[in-house]
Amino acid sequence: MIALDDVVVTAWTPDPHGGAEQVVRLLGPVTLRLGERRVAVVGANGSGKSTLARLLNGLVLPSSGTVRVDGLDTATDGPAVRRRVGFVFTDPNAQIVMPTPLEDVALSLRRRHPDAAGRERAARAALRRFGLDDRADVPVHALSGGQRQLLALAAVLATEPDVLVCDEPTTLLDLRWRRTVDDLLAGLDQQVVLVTHDLDAARRADRVLVVHEGQVVHDGDPHDAVAHYEALMSEAGVP
Numbered sequence: 001m002i003a004l005d006d007v008v009v010t011a012w013t014p015d016p017h018g019g020a021e022q023v024v025r026l027l028g029p030v031t032l033r034l035g036e037r038r039v040a041v042v043g044a045n046g047s048g049k050s051t052l053a054r055l056l057n058g059l060v061l062p063s064s065g066t067v068r069v070d071g072l073d074t075a076t077d078g079p080a081v082r083r084r085v086g087f088v089f090t091d092p093n094a095q096i097v098m099p100t101p102l103e104d105v106a107l108s109l110r111r112r113h114p115d116a117a118g119r120e121r122a123a124r125a126a127l128r129r130f131g132l133d134d135r136a137d138v139p140v141h142a143l144s145g146g147q148r149q150l151l152a153l154a155a156v157l158a159t160e161p162d163v164l165v166c167d168e169p170t171t172l173l174d175l176r177w178r179r180t181v182d183d184l185l186a187g188l189d190q191q192v193v194l195v196t197h198d199l200d201a202a203r204r205a206d207r208v209l210v211v212h213e214g215q216v217v218h219d220g221d222p223h224d225a226v227a228h229y230e231a232l233m234s235e236a237g238v239p
């Protein structure tokens with residue numbers, strides 16, 4: 001169970017008029033209990049979705065309030081939370097750290113497979129699941145953007161997290177791989193929190209949060225939530 005209580009996130013930003021830095025509120029206050037297997041988060045650019053997602057594994061810490069995952073506080077139990085909560089970034093370059101796909105996935109497997117041969121076998125199997133087996137040993141800079149995104153997802157799933165938080169994980173993928181990743185995420189046993197601009201993907205969730213100007217303004221049934229978001233967008237002049 002993910003529990004947010006009275007969470008507010010603020011940040012210092014420069015004053016556009018050259019004065020002292022100012023504190024701005026990016027998100028909150030937010031109080032939520034997230035227990036559903038598939039939770040989607042939708043909202044306009046800059047509304048606060050990534051900030052909300054990053055709170056869930058302690059990448060962003062609340063300025064006030066608490067975020068707990070299965071009772072672990074992200075502010076005080078960060079490493080334990082991150083072992084439980086895998087995070088897939090929009091930009092795969094933010095999380096690929098090794099020179100080749102095989103080495104990158106193998107790094108994620110080091111806890112579960114201390115022996116090198118077992119680790120390599122498991123890493124190759126993980127890459128195969130994402131159609132990357134023939135790319136296992138090429139330099140990561142030679143992968144396409146979509147292949148890098150698949151690699152990032154493969155590496156995070158290899159750590160077998162209890163919860164997977166994905167921040168727009170299919171943005172760089174073509175239609176075939178988007179469907180593959182959507183199906184794969186849908187079939188996972190883990191809880192998945194998906195930040196997405198893909199409203200069809202949001203409609204397949206069990207619960208949808210609509211974020212607007214740093215607030216969760218709607219929370220509930222996917223069809224109602226998506227309709228609420230579309231109404232918000234049309235008020236903003238989006239056709």
Ligand SMILES: Nc1ncnc2c1ncn2[C@@H]1O[C@H](COP(=O)(O)OP(=O)(O)OP(=O)(O)O)[C@@H](O)[C@H]1O
Nearest residue numbers: 011012013026043044045046047048049050051052
């Ligand atoms: N560390 C920070 N300091 C100052 N402002 C920030 C910081 N992080 C985020 N912001 C601002 O907070 C707002 C919300 O950002 P966030 O990344 O959560 O939005 P988002 O809904 O995920 O947007 P997008 O759909 O474009 O990815 C934006 O205006 C962003 O510029």
